[in-house]
Amino acid sequence: MANTLSNPAANAPKGYVDRRSKELLSRHHGTRSKRLRMAEQLLEASQYELMLVKFKKHKLAMISFWLLVVMYLIAILADFVAPYSPLTRFGELVYAPPNTIHIRDEQGNFHAPFIYRRVSKLDEKTYIYSFMDDTSQRIPIKLFVKGEPYKLWGLIPGNLHLFGIESETPLFLLGSDKLGRDMFSRIIYASRVSLFIGFGGVLISFLLGILLGGISGYFGGTMDLLIQRLIEFIMSIPQIPLWMALSAAIPQEWSGIQKFLAITLILSLVGWTGLARVVRGKIISLREEDYVTAARISSASDMTIIFHHLLPGFTSYLIVHITNSIPGMILGETTLSFLGLGITPPNVSWGSLLQQAQDVTVIGFYPWLLYPCAAIILAVMLFNFLGDGLRDAADPYSH
């Protein structure tokens, strides 16, 4: 009984579902029997199945979704994807520009992608290395090469890398930094912190937001007043100075993981407010519904009503809100680490990589140090597009 009541699709008027499915169907192609089968399925489709159908039609959001999946997979499998470890130094190749990948040699013959062997020369007067390609030596880029040994997630030993070259001169897809470390590998490893801080932060603010927003909306009264004032307060003070001041309290000697958790906590202390407002608003509008009264009469406890009957009614809104708040978390971490207050060496995040690029003269000479920017912008934009698509899909009135 309780389950059918809490399923919004079961409550929706039949005519509505009919109209929706026809509209959705009109854009599907295929044989008549296939379309009829689709129609039957859509008639019984739950709210989420309808959302999924709608979401799949949002091209930009779908592309963003799959690209994000790829980015997260790369982050998880960083040891395998990155050709080198983030701390491996190639001493003589300091601030080396990115390798150009050729498929055509000097004589005009085509080959599989290769790079030329790089020779570095130290200028006796300025002590700056200059680099030249030795066009007589081709080094092919290969897939699945054996390289530096690593331990995947600190557990599984391996030495196979997705791609790389079999040579003592390194492959610098995106150049190297001031200690001769491969920027590409560092960006890949940094994505672990930068991408997952979004998830961690959202998880904590999700719990806080649901709990406080739920209490505020369901019980109302003094608790509601207090929680609402608290939210208004947090929203009206500038976050960044507060983040800065709070992160000053993180002890320098903490390990990378501890710092990661501390920053996640700092970011979510502010981040929960938006979600709490969504939860409160939705609960207020749903708590007077008949099915909630029915549950109350059947002497369901308050917690059961909130988590079992009310929350499922607006999970879609929560998902949308969460997707939209992840970019903020990523940018928050990036900003803090960029300022030197977040992730610190030897650990890397996109923000801490950009710390090297704070000086204009450095960027002027070595512009490839700005590549982490591209990663940040890409991740945030993809999340924005994904959130946009999800919002459209979750809103039954959008066309």
Next chain:
Amino acid sequence: MVKFILWRIGILIPLLVLVSIVSFIVIQLPPGDYVDSYIRNLELQGGSLNDAQKETLQRQYGLDKPLIVQYFMWISKIVLHGDFGNSFKYQRPVADLLMERIPRTIFLSLASIFFTWIIAIPIGILSALKKYTIWDYFFTFLSFLGLSIPGFLLALILLYIVFTKTGNMITGLFSPEYRDAPWSIAKFTDMLHNVWLPLLVLSVTGSGGLVRVLRATLLDELKKQYVTTARAKGLPEWRVIMQYPIRIAINPIISTIGWMLPGVVGGELVVSKVLNIPTVGPMMLDAVLSQDMYLAGGFVLILCSLTVVGTLVSDILLAWSDPRIRFD
């Protein structure tokens, strides 16, 4: 109206108390107290203190008393004497440093809000009027980009572009020769040469969201029947649009200035750090990194109080300009 203003001001006081408590927590959070940092600082310079001296100092600053008493000592000094304590790093009263930096931050923040409107309002209107044209898509793309790029990244990228194109480095607010000079027309024009970059960065990152809001509201308004009526009565098209829909669509943007303040102030901090502008940003970062907590706490206190007051002022302005608000 008077009742509304009184009610809002009544809320302000507990909010300010909360702000002060948060700032006090910020000061207390890092391990060690004022005297510890003082001793550390002294040892760096080759001096030292014996235990008796340490105790005297601790008593002098009230550090032997419970936290709550310390809080009241701290806040009453600020409220009664404007005494925020001393900064170790600069060896000066925090209040002096605040007076020097805060006005510049206020100036930059307000100016960038103003420029945000100048950028966002025409683009939002254009985007809505030319819906689904190349211009709309172009500006939609730009506004998404503006939403996705944090200020400091944009500042870095623009710095790089300016540097490679012209060979000039834009840092600071003034050229070296004007830095300590008294205000003059020459100094002012010199500032204009430098200030455009931070203003551009702050207003571009701020306008992304505004363009989206403005476009959506204006599209909603344009569909309404009074627009059709106005057109049917033969009003010229520009008047149909300018007379009502745009005024209604702009209203929420102007009225949400209070919500913009926290973001702008925070953005200003980071952008100033990148562009090396002598506002709160670089100094606060220094204070935080060297655990000069009285200075950091002072900045948090003043910045937060100012935004809270700013939000209040904008709320009152909104109620004054829009009669619908007052009755809720």
